[in-house]
Amino acid sequence: MRLFVLLIVLLSTPLFAQEKPGDIIIDVGQAAVKKSLMAFPPPQYIGTQKTNAAHIQVGQNLYRVIVNDLTVSNFFTFIKPEAFLEDTNKVGMRPAPGDPNGFKFDSWKTIGAEFLVRSSYSVVGNDLSFEVYVYHVPTTRVVLSKNYKGATSSYRRMAHTFANDLVKALTGKRGMFISxxxxxxxxxxxxxxxxxxxxxxxxxxxxxxxxxxxxxxxxxxxxxxxxxxxxxxxxxxxxxxxxxxxxxxxxxxxxxxxxxxxxxxxxxxxxxxxxxxxxxxxxxxxxxxxxxxxxxxxxxxxxxxxxxxxxxxxxxxxxxxxxxxxxxxxxxxxxxxxxxxxxxxxxxxxxxxxxxxxxxxxxxxxxxxxxxxxxxxxxxxxxxxxxxxxxxxxxxxxxxxxxxxxxxxxxxxxxxxxxxxxxxxxxxxxxxxxxxxxxxxxxxxxxxxxxxxxxxxxx
Amino acid sequence: MTDSFSRAIWISVLGHGIVVTLIFLRAVVMPVEPFEIKNAIRVDIVGLPEKAAEFPTEPAKPVAKPEVKEVKPVPPTPKPEVKADVPTVPDKTKKKDLSKSQQKAMEKLKAMSALEKIKQDLKREKDAKAETSKVVKGNQVSEGDSPTGMERLDFDRYLSEVRATVAQHNSVPQWLADGGYRTIIRVFIDERGFIVKKVIEGPSGNEVFDAKAIEAVEASSPLPPPPQRLRARAASIGLLFRFPQ
CATH class of the missing domain: 2.120.10.30 (TolB, C-terminal domain)
Incomplete structure (x- = not known):
């Protein structure tokens, strides 16, 4: 009986209890939808062999696949590197002042970036390691931070996995990039x-x-x-x-x-x-x-x-x-x-x-x-x-x-x-x-x- | 001549007889092919739709001004004696582009508005008398405070303008668009239309979505000044905005 009464009370409670009787309510309607501006500098190569062209190529391939995935998601518009106010090769992947050499959120807010992706990779032998951080600039929060490891030949899957992880972190839904x-x-x-x-x-x-x-x-x-x-x-x-x-x-x-x-x-x-x-x-x-x-x-x-x-x-x-x-x-x-x-x-x-x-x-x-x-x-x-x-x-x-x-x-x-x-x-x-x-x-x-x-x- | 004619007749009769006999024999001896009757086949050839030139991403624009003829509330029929005393209202707002019917409706509304004013005066007098006599009315249904007549028109027009203004500034990122989020914000507006305070009363559960709704409200200030009767309410109780709805 108690359960029944509780159920009746719950059902009779308005969905939005903050709406009081007599309130004047204005339904704004569906919002316009727009893509978010994303700043995504290419991943920094942090390997020891700076002149290894094959290693550099792996990083470029990784970056190309990720950018293509994120473009097709239709969530983002990429900011051209010429607009960046910071030299992304000289600042760290984490924000200042926590990291003394870190990037400044203000530099990215100024150019209207909603998301900032900072990433690096290294190749040791046949092993590829990819570290990536995605920041939501207006709230200065980390949306995603991951470190992916695998064979250099698996760079495509690594890129697709990161794209899927980002879609999941933002929308809560699965991405299709590994299909x-x-x-x-x-x-x-x-x-x-x-x-x-x-x-x-x-x-x-x-x-x-x-x-x-x-x-x-x-x-x-x-x-x-x-x-x-x-x-x-x-x-x-x-x-x-x-x-x-x-x-x-x-x-x-x-x-x-x-x-x-x-x-x-x-x-x-x-x-x-x-x-x-x-x-x-x-x-x-x-x-x-x-x-x-x-x-x-x-x-x-x-x-x-x-x-x-x-x-x-x-x-x-x-x-x-x-x-x-x-x-x-x-x-x-x-x-x-x-x-x-x-x-x-x-x-x-x-x-x-x-x-x-x-x-x-x-x-x-x-x-x-x-x-x-x-x-x-x-x-x-x-x-x-x-x-x-x-x-x-x-x-x-x-x-x-x-x-x-x-x-x-x-x-x-x-x-x-x-x-x-x-x-x-x-x-x-x-x-x-x-x-x-x-x-x-x-x-x-x-x-x-x-x-x-x-x-x-x-x- | 006669012999050749009758010979031709006989040949003709003989020929026809042979043809008729052959047809008869075929019908009797040879099997008839079955005649299959099928159901009628319906074939619809209707054009398929063209691709939409543009797909709507903007919110539907609200109706800027409610039409006069759409106003439905009709106050109770006044008593004949009061009706006789209705003063004629000078038509200062008459517009040339109003159709005849709209003009009539406007005049009617104004007349009703005047009636209401008289009724309110009468009520005030009555209330004053009641106050002096200290009689408790008790179980009576309130007449309510909903605006009617011209006031209602002003009221609706104001809300429509406010909604349109906020909707213009309302946008969300694509990655939030399919999330099914909903935010409710109470907004306090001063008599000039400036937003003096806003409170999230029904958070969506997504910080960014809530922030976007707040941004839309902030960007809309100043809103149109509230109508006279709504001013106190807009400033003290506020208006509730539902994003998206």
Whole structure:
């Protein structure tokens, strides 16, 4: 009874007890958002071999990766070194007067810096040590102080880890800088497509298939330990190729055949926990979605037509309860949603001529997809009931014609979407914020990249 | 001529007979292909939206001035005898750009304001009498002190201007934007509109967010001078500002 009374009292207490009856309240509304000015001098080399060019290079690489990460976070604008009032090579990493040779906060306040990063590194043999302090200048407080150690070859991971730590320290949320992207790559003129892994920024490419065939549509497991993909493998007995589904375990490099039924075995999407997945099979004629056990042996149909319609590209919601997919059951490919057991199918997109490649945001509130209405594809987002449709891309090719922007996939923190675009001629990978701003190219080569998928958090 | 004509007729009849016989035989002997009827297919071809030219980062601008026609509070209908005594109010604030209906509404409001004044005078007299007679009224509902009529218009206009002024100076860093923070600040304003004191009554839990809200308030001083009736309250009790809302 006491508990009940206490509950009633708690529930009846206003959320903001400081608001008194009769108070005149003014709701100021949403604030304008702006980037913070950051002063980030390059890390000081404190090694003993001052003239070692390789060591200097490591520091420059480390700095370049961090600056790129922090730029893409969209939190900061960097102050040019010419504006600095202190010689950062001559003052210490800690503030005066605690450190007699330390920097002065006033020097940074004067130029409007909100954050100051002071860092140093040393290389001993093959070991890299990176010490860094991040100060919030207006409050003269340390936001982050860390010392990272590792092999010199791991400088990229060290840089990404620091960027993640800073995002976490400021926002309380995880950063996406240690995540990776997988995509299929093809060299123009060569029909062979292979699957690659790369860091989120397009660096550190790693080839994970050597089928010398067409390998495509890679997908991450929800735990990020393996990748499912489809390859046109040669079946010796039948003397023919078939689009079979493979799993690849990243840590061990182990690969195994999961589904090789006649026809399509493609478009895998994992349920949370990776105990089950959905794939597209065409063993019965038309392409339909099936739920499979982890070994791929047992499959249960989720869609069937109607009228031999195609049902493909399953995307499972983060909670595993719903499945978005594309289907041409209404005449043209459109995005549909159904329950995980195949029930309650409803159409989400009514606009456009061709909508495909649905992708869930990590919070499960938004779907991105590629849509076409005027002869080219663009990336769109919408709520999961089909409302609030927004176009994120509208780039053109050098000849002035609209470019195709396709195959969206969300970063694990939901702050970016990777997609392919042929705006430069070849299919390259780009990222964009979910509001359509901050578009950036992340691959710069002559290959064609297709069907990128962003990993879950990998740290 | 006749023979050749009748021969042609016979040939024609024979030919038609053969064609009809063939059609008949085909219908009887050869199987009919099934005619499949499918459901109608709905095809929607609707244009997808264009990319927004600019994505809003600024706070929504408040309505600068509430329109006269939107004023809803209507005081109780005055008694006929009082109505007869309503003095005509000279229309000093008449603007040329007001539409006819707005003008009428303004006149009505002014008339009601005058009525209120009379009512208040009557009430004061009544209260004075009551004070002298020392009668305790007891369980009666207060008539309240909410502004009405022209006073309400001034009041709303003032709050709207204050909100717009503070919103202009309200900005937060991007890294705080998605934090879901909320701060409440009580602000004391003197009769000239200068902010004389501010107190964080509902801290957000984030020092920087609170500081940004305080900065926005400080940068907004001086605010527009409060209306006459609000002056004492703005200076002694203050106004509550909610960031963001």
């Amino acid at each position: 990776k992207i997988t995509a299929s790559r093809q060299t123009p003129g060569d029909p062979v497509k292979e699957i690659y892994l790369m860091d989120w920024d397009g660096a550190a490419e790693q080839k994970i298939t050597t089928h010398q065939s067409i390998a495509l549509s890679p997908t991450w497991s929800t735990t990020g330990d393996k990748i499912a993909y489809t390859a046109f493998a040669f079946h010796k007995a039948q003397k023919m190729r078939n689009s079979d589904l493979f799993f690849f375990e990243i840590a061990t490099g182990k690969r195994w055949l999961v589904s090789y039924r006649k026809g399509l075995n493609s478009g895998a999407a994992f349920f949370p926990g990776d105990k089950n997945f959905i794939l597209t099979l065409s063993k019965d004629g038309s392409a339909d979605l099936f739920r499979a056990t982890a070994d791929g042996q047992t499959v249960t149909p989720l869609t069937k037509g109607p009228n031999r319609a195609m049902n493909v590209e399953a995307a499972i919601s983060p909670d595993g309860k719903q499945v978005a997919f594309s289907s041409d059951r209404s005449g043209r490919p459109m995005i549909y949603l159904m329950n995980a057991d195949g029930s309650n199918v409803r159409r989400l997109t009514l606009a456009g001529k061709y909508n495909a490649s649905p992708a869930w945001s990590p919070d499960g509130k938004t779907l991105a997809f590629a849509g076409q209405d005027k002869g080219h594809f663009d990336i769109f987002t919408m709520n999961t009931d089909g409302s609030n449709l927004k176009r994120l891309t509208d780039a053109t090719k050098p000849n002035g014609k609209p470019a195709n922007n396709e195959s969206p996939s969300w970063s694990p923190d939901g702050r970016n979407i990777v997609f392919t675009s042929d705006r430069t001629g070849n299919l390259q990978l780009y990222i964009v914020s979910p509001d359509g701003t901050n578009e950036r190219r992340i691959t710069e080569d002559k290959h064609n990249w297709d069907k990128p998928k962003w990993s879950p958090f990998l740290d």
